[in-house]
Amino acid sequence: MMNSTNRNFLRYIMLFLLFSLGMWQNLSGNSAYGSALMGAAIFVFIAVTFKQRKIRKMEAQGLNTYDERAWFVAGRAAYFTYLTFTLGSAFVVLLGSVWGPPVLVNPYNLLGICLSLLVLLYICFYYYFNYKM
Amino acid sequence: MENRLRELREEKGLTQEDLAALVNVSRQTIISLEKGKYNPSIVLAHRLAQIFQLPIETVFVFKAGEEK
Secondary structure, three states: OOOHHHHHHHHHHHHHHHHHHHHHHHHOOOHHHHHHHHHHHHHHHHHHHHHHHHHHHHHHOOOOOOOHHHHHHHHHHHHHHHHHHHHHHHHHHHHHHHHOOOOOOOHHHHHHHHHHHHHHHHHHHHHHHHHHO | OEEOHHHHHHHHOOOHHHHHHHHOOOHHHHHHHHHOOOOOOHHHHHHHHHHHOOOHHHHEEOOOOOOO
């Protein structure tokens, strides 16, 4: 399993790549997309840095932030995300195939929307189960 | 599953944070355990019982039918 230093390093590299992509899009004239990407990268960088600082502080006190309960909550959130997404998609496909009008879809947009939905569902379920337990 | 964690912790004069550090979990886990909202793994239950130098069944009270 990857240790936290490597994970953080990869996370910062990914953020740097996203920021660079945003900058390149800005220079190429696609300023809305570029600015949004740069803003998101900066926001995530700040959030991750604060979170890491908090985790390091807790670890210094001998506390384990990724203990068995955290994994249990994460597992539950993942299962419910999968279930909700699968059932939701099946329902939309079923209804759409019967009554929906044929729509031309940009596959990258669709994948992006699905990905955002998955992440959003996971975050919501994680916070819900973390609160309930 | 009911447990005597809070009572035993207070007897020992430990804070939730102290106990969490002793068994290497987060304070949130100790809070959940004390409220009975989370059932620990056998490893964590064993570690907690060791801290209080008591058998697991004295710290955690398992009642028949709870596994359902």
